[in-house]
Amino acid sequence: MQLTTAPGMQSEIFAPTTPPPVWTPVSKPLKDCVVGFATAGGIHLKAQTPFNPAGDFSIREIPSNEPVSAMMVTHGGYDNSDVNKDINAMLPVDRLNELAKEGFIGKVAPTLVGFMGGGGNVEKFRNETGPAIAKILKDEGADICVLTAG
Amino acid sequence: MIVQRAIEEAGIPTIIIAALPPVVKQQGSPRYVAPRVPMGANAGAPNDKMMQTAILKDTLNALMEFTEFGQNKALPYEYKHA
Numbered sequence: 754m755q756l757t758t759a760p761g762m763q764s765e766i767f768a769p770t771t772p773p774p775v776w777t778p779v780s781k782p783l784k785d786c787v788v789g790f791a792t793a794g795g796i797h798l799k800a801q802t803p804f805n806p807a808g809d810f811s812i813r814e815i816p817s818n819e820p821v822s823a824m825m826v827t828h829g830g831y832d833n834s835d836v837n838k839d840i841n842a843m844l845p846v847d848r849l850n851e852l853a854k855e856g857f858i859g860k861v862a863p864t865l866v867g868f869m870g871g872g873g874n875v876e877k878f879r880n881e882t883g884p885a886i887a888k889i890l891k892d893e894g895a896d897i898c899v900l901t902a903g
Numbered sequence: 904m905i906v907q908r909a910i911e912e913a914g915i916p917t918i919i920i921a922a923l924p925p926v927v928k929q930q931g932s933p934r935y936v937a938p939r940v941p942m943g944a945n946a947g948a949p950n951d952k953m954m955q956t957a958i959l960k961d962t963l964n965a966l967m968e969f970t971e972f973g974q975n976k977a978l979p980y981e982y983k984h985a
Contacts, residue, residue, distance in 0.1 A: 772931035774972035775908050777916045783963055789915070791906065794943065831942040832984075839949035848946070848955045857960065868906065875905060883909020890915055898910050899962055900919040901945035903927040903935075 781896060788853075789862040789895030790817075791886050793870025793902030794836060794843035795828025803827035804869040810877040812886060813867040817846055830871035843901050862895045870902045904930045918966040920945045920958065924975065934969045936962050938978040948982035 795804050797813035804811070806829030815824065821840040826833050835842040849861045866886050870878075890898055904919065904927050911917045911933050921927045922945050924937040938958050940947065947955035961978050 769929060771929055772908065774933070775911045775931070776933055776972050777911050777914050779916045779967055783967055788963070791910070793904070793906065794945070833943060834984075835941070835944040835949045841952075841955055842944040842946055842949045845946040845955050845959055848952070848959045851956065852959065852963075858963065870904070870906070878905045879909060883906040884913065886906060887910045887913035887915065890910060891913060895915055897963075897966055898915050898917045899959070899966070900904075900907050900910075900917060902904055902906070902919055903921040903923045903930075903932075903942075903945075 779897065783858050784856055785859045786896040787860045787862055787894050788849060788858045789865070789890040789893070789898040790844065790846075790849060791866040791868070791898060791900045792844045793868055793900070794831075795826050795869040796824055796836070796840060796844045796867040797827065798823055799825050806830075806869075808873040809869045810874050810882045811868070812882060814889065815844070815846075815865045815867055817849065817861045817863055817865050819846070821846060828869050828871070830869075859896075862890065862893045864889055864893055866890075904932055907932055916966060918962055918969075920962050928973065928975070933972050934966060935975045936965050936978050937975065939981040939983075941982070941984060944982055947980065951982070954980050954982065
């Protein structure tokens with residue numbers, strides 16, 4: 754008996770799949786790590802061009818020694834009220850610098866990264882934005898990276 | 904999520920602080936933690952230095968401790984809008 758008349762046909766009900774595992778082991782203790790940070794929360798410097806809230810896959814490089822008063826948020830995909838009160842709620846730059854000072858981590862990467870997540874061009878994020886952020890982290894010798902998103 | 908995976912693929916271990924853990928799980932996040940916070944306060948309540956520090960430390964410790972893809976942990980901190 755023939756079960757399929759159209760080879761490769763899939764259910765019309767969209768069934769998302771989880772991508773295959775990706776894993777890099779940690780290679781040194783926290784106190785020796787240069788820590789990078791990237792946020793999908795649309796944080797950028799006030800002096801930089803804001804993100805386009807309708808969709809934007811570009812990135813903003815944020816020096817980790819900039820005060821939070823020099824930063825702002827442009828993101829149309831979530832309630833910005835907490836970040837407007839305190840950038841650290843999404844990009845905890847003050848907390849990172851404190852942890853470096855107390856020796857909990859080795860160093861904060863000189864450049865933190867802001868981008869606007871929550872949708873947009875998935876291919877661009879996967880093939881351009883993601884690798885571009887990885888390159889910034891690599892170039893600065895980041896050993897690990899924390900993100901806020903989702 | 905997508906960008907996290909790209910960084911991990913480039914050879915840097917990553918962890919995400921998620922307000923929506925089911926979403927980052929579905930997207931194939933290698934490691935994540937989830938405090939009980941709304942989107943936009945992933946790293947802790949605004950102007951709550953103690954909570955932000957605790958979340959960041961727990962996140963970094965989790966990154967050191969996790970041993971397998973998809974490993975995750977709920978963090979015992981709660982903040983919600985009034």
